[in-house]
Amino acid sequence: MGDENKPSQTPKLDELEKGPWPSFVREIKRAATKSPMARDLLGVLELSYEEKVGHWKHGGIVGVRGYGGGVIGRYSDVPEKFPNVAHFHTLRVNQPAGWFYRTEALRAICDLWERHGSGLTNLHGSTGDIILLGTRTEELESTFADLTKAGFDLGGSGSDVRTPSCCVGPARCEWACYDTLNFTYDITMHFQDELHRPAFPYKFKFKASGCPNDCVAAIARADLSIIGTWRDEIQIDQAALKEYTENGIDIQADVCERCPSQCMSWNGKELRIADEWCVKCMHCINAMPKALRPGQERGAVILIGSKAPIVQGAMLSSVLVPFMKMEPPYTELKELVGKILDLWSEEGKSRERVGEFIQRVGLGNFLEAIGLEPKPEMVAHPRENPYVFYEEYFEEEPEAASETEG
């Protein structure tokens, strides 16, 4: 195992072993006790800390047979100094929905990663995958074989469906307005081909949040954001309200006055909610979870288009379907997504996310192409400029035309 190699000298990184927050340097050093690759990672990172630049090169095309995604190729630009990280490829492994594990599953991943890679991971990457950090090209196929043996598969990368992720949902949250775990597993299985074999203009992300608190940041980070909501009345337990007032909550100031739609009133004994004005923001429910709960007629708002800045600037998702029931097998949503993916694959430009595509062609035209009716819930307000592309207009009827029918 290369015990003859002296450990790298890392005075700068050693500084980051100090202090109360858990240290990533300690983690790399821990892995380095067994892995020459982790040892050279310390060396190359120390070099970056000295020089203030990174030392990794683009990956080129590496992967496992039959897949186009799931592996991020990475090579060192100083392989002569740090030969053990000359290749340092990452595998993205599709996490179980909600990030629940039994220890034997995690141990199986540790064992295979001890055999095939650096022994370093991220739990988890930003998109949600288990990240296995650093291995060589010739190890990829055998790592993949061991992964599937352990019941795991690769996640997405490149211009494909990226690994869908979801909040803890009904597994441990009373606010889940639909089964985010079931939906995420279902959609992941439905799009296996699209997830492993990139064929889109760019990436396409799904994120499923069970309520408007949006714990997986679906509205900011997913091309398709599925955010739980309800459309009947907030459920109130008046007796439990009393408990909150006794425990320091000022219902008037902390709840009613913080309500963005000002739809609540409190007379010191009873809370009244004018539900027809409620925007389902969750504040009152967050403040008093024992007393207030989302309504019983539950589903989701479907929003589209959010992304980080590259290329045309950051975007938040916007409303596509104001309310959809979310029950297996999610046929309505799958059909809608199918139409969106077909259209965008056909007409999107290279590296154009679906949100940017909609900006380019116009939401109105996009809706028409996927067969959705325009609704006022989709906009913050109607247009402010008069430059309408009218497609329908009257023509003077030819004189004889009115007499043709008889």
Added chain:
Amino acid sequence: MADTVAERKTDIGPPHYEKFLPPVVKANYGKWKYHEIVQPGVLVHVAESGDKLYTVRAGTPRLLSIQTIRELCDLADTYSDGYLRFTSRHNIEFLLTDPDKVGPLIIELTTRGFPVGGTANAISSMVHTQGWIHCHSAATDASGIVKSVMDELIGHFQTMELPAKLRLALACCLNMCGAVHCSDIAILGIHRRPPKVDQEKLSKICEIPTVVASCPTAAIRPKRINGKETVEVIEEQCMFCGNCYTVCPAMPLSNALNDGVSIWVGGKVSNARHAPMFSKLAIPYLPNNPPRWPEVVAAVKNIVEVWAKDARKYERMGEWIERIGWPRFFQKTGIPFTKQHIDDFRHAGLTYQRSVHIKS
């Protein structure tokens, strides 16, 4: 290897989540009634059935060795019947049914260096990217800054005394794999010089029309240099987004002297009270100063402290700034307002102050 090939499976997808749900979760799936926060980092969820589930949440460095994962698994075997989960912000959660095990688990985690907390009006773990550990386009390191900032702010992870939640995130370049653009405070690595075209390499490994088309400001033009088809960059048109480098490795824009960090404030993703918001620029540039980035740590700490002192109960960073106004934000934090703060990208005019609503 022959048997490996014979057994080769593809497209099996992730393991089904039901295999990993503790019995108490399976029994009460979708039937949770309410929850309470018992103490920082400890939640109790109560089901319609009366069953109780205790969650103990702890911070991690996100980058974990297999040795540490096994150590955490040992804890889960001892305290939570072999079940555990992770959160979207890289915290680890142990799921317990026996309240008597909560205290000993907290002691065990704390002793091993995993701080318990991150609940309610606290700073949770920072979402962040790879930085110099793995990324080709990083303008700064990720883990090093996160560690330095959290060392300073850990007290707010372990208590719940802030006005509201505070979500910190870091992305090491404008690609924002960490999608930091809707965080209360975002730390963003920035390049500040145009790409240096490697003419020799470019003609061999990149498609010129793709490189030209990749530039959102049309700053890249095809050009023949010394008989080779390559490109040139109109430097004053470059906004350092790095999109060209992502499609063509012969356009590197890392620059040790000029790369650094910017700070953004006031974003949120939750719909609670105010609708979701983008973060806005607070500090255009701070230097890369490893290993501990003292300027970045001080800047973040200052913003947190000013907000914590001034904001009303439940007011997230962005809600607070909206109430007091941006002039007061810059005044109270002592951050200078500069030309760089004024948007000049698409629809910039929408960000100008278009009223005379000005506090004196």
